[in-house]
Amino acid sequence: MASLKFLARIVVAWVAALCVLMVVWSALGWNRGDLPWIFTLAWFVGVLVALARGVTHLYRVRVIAGRIDAETVSNRQRRRVEVAYPADEAFAIAEEVIRELPNVQQVTSARGGLQLRAVIRAPAAEQNRRRARAQWQAAIDRATNVSATITPGDGSSSVMFACEPDSGAWTDWFNPDGGTSLELAETLVRAMTQRLSERRNRERADARQTKMEKELTAAQLGLLQAQVEPHFLYNTLASAQELVRTDPARADRMLGHLIDYLRRSLPRTDGSLSTLGEELERSTAWLEIMKLRMGERLAVHTDVPESALKVPIPSMMLQTLVENAIKHGLEPKPGGGGIWIRAGVDGSGLSLTVADDGLGFRSDGAGTGIGLKNLRERLRLMYGSTATFSIGNNFPHGVAATITFPATGVADHA
Incomplete structure (x- = not known):
């Protein structure tokens, strides 16, 4: 009918x-x-x-x-596509879709007005073939105008595609366009839907990858927290056993610090952040053991304001920097040296520095760098580009490592 x-x-x-x-x-x-x-x-x-x-x-x-x-x-077709992205992203996707249409020409875009226009014409070779076959057929074949208008919404947007012949509407009664506008409209909808689907798939894949990376890093951290280095535990217990015979009071202090360190090294089961105060207590217990073992060869200096103690930070990061400073900088140094733990809080966030005046960067390649690599990866996964880690020479001797955390969660504790 x-x-x-x-x-x-x-x-x-x-x-x-x-x-x-x-x-x-x-x-x-x-x-x-x-x-x-x-x-x-x-x-x-x-x-x-x-x-x-x-x-x-x-x-x-x-x-x-x-x-x-x-x-x-109808010779004039309109299609609306809902897009779960802001208007600027929807504009970019719609522009890519229109530019990939076959035989598209004269693509003009007005990003400020969220509008796109294009003209679809048969290629010159096809037009010449038509003229050679029938001059009148080339005369009645019309170009098709394609336009897209993006309407912004609350966190989303909609794209209205319009396809129509480039002649007046009155000519539709005399000269059907052969379904060209309908075909272009359906093509635009399919291409737009495919682009959105591919984008969502990429986002889901990235989210899965990020989740896997976080889980892997968490597992590595749990392993690091759950295990105590055998040689550290052995040396500490051996030193305590020796001190029991020569200096019981000192042995008692060493065992007390060891118990405190082991208690604070238990991994968190809820995956929540620690605080700078808790991490400082853990590192202080470890340093007290090292002071009892190294004696006057180790001096510890702490400069952490009260306002920084409740700032949330990932666990074990401070401990990693402290252990690196002792093991690779001060413990191998004949005369020992000092370690400094400094922190500062301002509107931009928390800055945490661990410095030593030990041997500095060594040419013999001591250390595997796994701890610092794990630290950098955890910072990337948890904070992206808003947190930074830097390590360099400390004047006149030693190494200084600094972590800066973003202001999120810092201002409330400052």
């Missing part, structure tokens, strides 16, 4: 055009109101061509849309 109405509309339009032509011809008084046979023949050929194009139009519409109704047979 819709097909018959569509073809009937074409015939009615051409009959109406013939009637208008006859009225004008009669009003002008030419040839006593009778149209020349050449005009009648041209009109008849035009009707046949329009009907042939109408049948072709209906066939392509059925192939593309699977149905024929008033919406699908």
